[in-house]
Amino acid sequence: MTSFPAPTPSAQADALDRAAIDASCRVPVLLFFASANFWLFFGSIFALLASIKLTNPEFLTDSAWLTFGRVRPAHLNAVAYGWASPAAIGVAIWLMARLCRAPLRHARILIAAALLWNLGVAVGIGAILAGQSTSVEWLEFPSYAAILLFIGYAFVTVWALLMFRERRPGHVYVSQWYIFGALFWFPWLYGVTNLMLIVWPVQGSVQAIINWWYGHNVLGLWFTPIAIASAYYMIPKILGKPIHSYYLSILGFWALALFYSWNGGHHLIGGPIPSWVQSASIIASVMMLIPVIATAINFHMTMVGSFSALRTSPALRFTVFGAMSYTIVSVQGSSMALRSLNKITHFTHYTIGHSHLGMYAFFTMTMFGAMYYIIPRLVRWEWPSAFLIKAHFWLAASGIAIMVVSLTVGGVLQGLELADPKIPFLDIVVRTRPWLHARSGSGAFLFMGQLAFLLSFILILLRAGRRREGPTLLGDAASRRS
Amino acid sequence: MDVAKAHGALLREHTEPRDGAAPVPLWLLTFFLALAFWAGGYLFFYSGGFRGDVFNENQIAWGYTPPSAGKAKDPITLGKRLYVANCASCHQVTGLGQPGVYPPLDGSHFVNGPSSRLVAIVLNGVTGPLKVDNTVFNNNMPAWKGLLKDEQIAQILTYVRQEWSNQSAPISSESVAAQRAKWTTRADPLTEPEILAIPTEELPGAASASASPAAPAAH
Amino acid sequence: MNRAASLFLGIFLTFTFAWVGLVLVPYFQFGRVTDLVSEDTGQTLPPPLSGLAQRGHEVYAAQGCVYCHSQQVRGETQGSDLARGWGARRTVARDYIGERPHFLGTMRTGPDLSNIGRRQSSAEWHHKHLYHPQTVSPGSIMPAFRYLYTLRKIAGEPSADALHLDGADAPPPGWEIVPTPDAKALVAYLLSLDRSYALPEAPTD
Structure with missing residues (x-):
């Protein structure tokens, strides 16, 4: 394989540099990672509640705080802003420091950012549950929570x-x-959409466009x-x-920046x-095949x-699982945008399967890898137990596979029946229920995997167990590198 | 800092990632160009001329001006459209209703019976138990006199009386108007005894309905 | 790519392109359409919401109804919405000019509600349905909204808006179940949902 010439610094000096960078990070x-895991736990509890409620409507129905229409957005916001964003910020900080080859400075900006962000998430989720x-x-967070996030x-962007x-x-x-793209795009996107939807809302159907422009981007x-970025580094x-x-x-x-x-x-x-x-948007969605195929070939x-x-290698296994899923979910997304398929899948659980395949x-698997x-x-x-990592991987991989398959198959059947006006709506509701039971079961798998993590x-934070000399690997090590 | 004290993972780490210089395959570029070509065509045919008031994707609207609305005239077509929009959520598109909840219209003796009762039911709505074809339903049907015009009720009922296995005479908008005049002061929905007390009068325009099954005298 | 300036410029320009094209252009093109007055009936279209229904719009948002119910009717080429009776015509931008926030929705765990006020025009039905959905819609997976109703002792005359419930839902003798102001507002909003009027860009026939 041809490649650009590699710099050849002395291995020792290089290792010392990296040690200093890691210490500074x-x-x-760790603050961002810890809060991410905290919210992943609660976000998953909300997810399980919402999933059970869809098959057992009498479950916890007398509490306004726990009605389906509040638990579901609480789940989405807890995982999107509580788990996914802090996890992404943590990974981005470390990658930035490593790739800038300089120790992290101004850590106080980041600590303040983490505190503000988590305060915003807590206030926002409380507000959703309170109605x-x-x-x-x-964008369910009311403006007083959204401003904290913003x-x-x-702060994170300024730091970067x-x-x-x-x-x-x-x-x-x-x-x-x-990373630069993301750190620049997200605050613009979040700020502009909050202004145009929550603070000074524009007219009805333009709101819907801005809403889904945000929801997708x-x-x-x-x-x-x-x-x-994480996969491009880790692999x-x-x-x-x-x-x-x-x-x-x-x-x-550049194709991603232009079309997404x-x-x-x-x-x-x-x-x-x-x-x-x-x-x-349909065209843009189909054109996403360009960056997706280019990236997939590059990784492969x-x-x-x-x-x-x-x-x-645990990190590689999770990362590659994520990268392969990226290809699948993107090709699926492009196909769903076509009018002929969309008229079946729109408004059904197929879409929910698609979003879990993506998220x-x-x-999430890529973040675990990182x-x-x-x-x-x-x-x-080192990680104290290879068993826990293996349990995490297999529970997560099988759980998400069951979830996506059940929601995809159930969603297609639901969509085909909805397309036939002779089938009464309530019959479709009844026939969709078994697939929703399967989703609750798969959610339990994911939850157990996350508990292992x-x-x-x-x-590892407690430095439990004995000190290991080598990395914690999952199988017989052909290569002793992690 | 001493290297020996540094974490072991750092020493076994590879150097930071580098870029390879493999070229982009030609077939990939060809495929991407084909996609771009498709995109241009799609935008031409499905963009509605980039107008803000064209919502139908099949309307090729380059140089388009909105038409003055033409009207469909066939009463059965109009009746079906109105039925689907107003009645089908309970009685279903199949006219079979929902067992135990909403009564069927297909073969119902109220639909095919005396038109005076049928029109009265639609105008005023129904509340409480009602026996339809030997099954008792207990539900509420809303009054339609405030929502639908005489002409629309006549179109719906004409459609319902001739759809599925029903083969009864049409109902004219004049006869709906005449019935409406009788019920103007009525505010509450009808109950079963009140419906059965309505004379089994055939309204004008429904003369041939005598061939259809008659309502039972009592239940 | 080692020139930071061109990287930042590209990141900025690609996003600006999309923001202008997908947000600003729609805003100026159809984000300021107005209501109009029907030539036939003299009615303002879309009809403005009453104060109570406007309050019900907020209750709808607070309970998260939008996660299971859409409020958009697609045209004939996209699905069976019209054939199912969810509307007399497709809905268009003008139908939503008063909606803040919009309730277009993305799921149909429950049926579309664009015209529910026309399909189910009885307040009594809506109250029964909200109190215990399965009694009027067997097999439904909608949660009950009993927390929007109050059980109270009848003092003097029974309340005019007490629910007529049977079976296990019936209150004990001497007690009655009445809707809270939130429930009344929500039902007023649901009853106002009727987009069956014709618009120039969306005729009904």
Whole structure:
């Protein structure tokens, strides 16, 4: 494989640099990771409650705070803003410091950001449960909670710019492009949509467009770039190979920036928005095939010849699972945007399956992978138990597979029946229930997997167990690198 | 800091990631160009001329001006449309209702019976138990006199009386108007005894309905 | 790509392009359409909500109804919405000019509610349904909203708006179940949902 010439510093000096960087990252990154895990736990409890309520409507129905229409947005916001965003910020901070090859400074900005952000999430979720939700999907937090998130996030962006200025000169790696994109796009997106929907709401159906422009791009321009940045770092780093093609990296990044940002209108196909808005977003969604295929080829060609490493390295196994899911979920997303398929899948549980494939199988698994790599370096302790990591992986992988399959199959059947006006609506409701039971069961798998991870996380923070000399690997180590 | 004290993971780590220089495959570029071509075509055919008031994706609206609305005239078509929009959520598109909850219209002796009762039911609504084809239903039907015009009620009932297995005579908007005049002061929905007390009078325009099954005299 | 300036410029321009195209252009093109007066009936279309229904709109938001119920009717080419009787025509931008927030929704765990006020025009039905959905819609998975109703002792005359409930839901003798102001507002809002009037861009026939 041809590659650009590698810098050859002395290995020891290099290791010392990295040790200093990791030490400087310890407090802020662990703060973000710990709060992420806290909210993942509560977000999953809300998810289980909501899922059970969909099959057993009498379950906890007498409490206004726990009605389905509040527990469901509490779940979404807890996992999107409580878990996914802090996890992404933590990963982004560490990657930035590593790739700028300079120790992290101004840690106090980041600590203040973490505190503000988590305060905002707590206030926002309380407001939803108390009935003060804005009822705008993905933006349910009332403005007094949203402003806390916005200021917290602005701190992170400012920190990233300062960090970048203090970088050691040299090549700007592809992961950094994605991180910069995300750190810049998200506050703009979040600020503008909050202003146009919550603070000074525009007219009805334009709200819907902005709503789904946000709903899609919080995934596409915030969570996705951070997860891709992480995969672009972890895969070549763990394998000790260069990434396959710099040119595919460039194509993938700019095509994502250009096309993902035009997504959104395809959530309203057939709805009360003019035909051209729908068509523009449908095209953008299909054009997403370009960055997705470019990125998939890049990852795959880097992995070729090294797939056996998946047996041993926890970080690589989770990351590659996530990267493969990215390809699947994106191709599925492009197909769902086509009018002919959308008329079946729209308004059904198929869409819920798709969003979990994206947020869990792709994003969350990639974040777990990154955490498995980063945390031992921050606490200078190896993962205490390979068994817990294996349990986490298999519970998560099988749980998300069952969830996506049941919601996909159930959703298609639901959509086909909805398309036939002769089938009474309530009959469809009754026939969809078994698939929702399967979803509750798969959720329990995911929850148990996360408990295994939570336990690992607490144990490693306590530096439990005996000191290990080598990394905690999952199988017989063909390669002794993690 | 001493290297020996540094965490072991750092020493076994590879250097920071680097870029390979493999070229972008030609077939991939070809595929991407084909996608771009498709996108241009799609935008031409499905953009509604980029107008803000064109919602139907199949309307190719380059240089389009909104038409003055033309009207469909066939009463059965109009009746079906109104039935689907107003009645089908309970009585269903199939006219079979929902067992035990909403009574069927297909083959019902109220639908095919005397038109005076049928029109009165639609105008005023029903409350409480009602026996339809040997099954007692206990539910509420809303009054439609405030929501639908005489012409619309006549179209719906004409459709209902000739759809599925029903083969009864049409109902004219004049006869609905005449019935409406009788019920103007009535505010509450009808009960079963009140419905059965209505004379089994055939309204004008429904003369041939005598061939249809008659309502039972009592239940 | 080592030039930070071109990286930042590209990140800025791609996003600006989408923001202008997908947000600002729609806002100026159809984000300021107005209501109109029907030539036939002299009615303002869409009809403005009453104060009570406006309050009900807030109750609808607070309970999160939008997570299971859409309020948009698609045209003939996209699904069976019209054939199912969820509307007399597709809904268009003008139908929603008074909606803040919008309740277009993305799920149909329950049926579309764009025209529920026309399909179910009885307040009594809505109260029974909210209090115990399965009594009027067997097999429904909608949660009960009993917390929007009050059980209270009858003092003097029974209340005019007490619910007529049978079976296990019936209150003990001497007691009655009455809707809270929130429940009344919610039902007023549901009854106001009737988008069956014709608009120039969306004729009904």
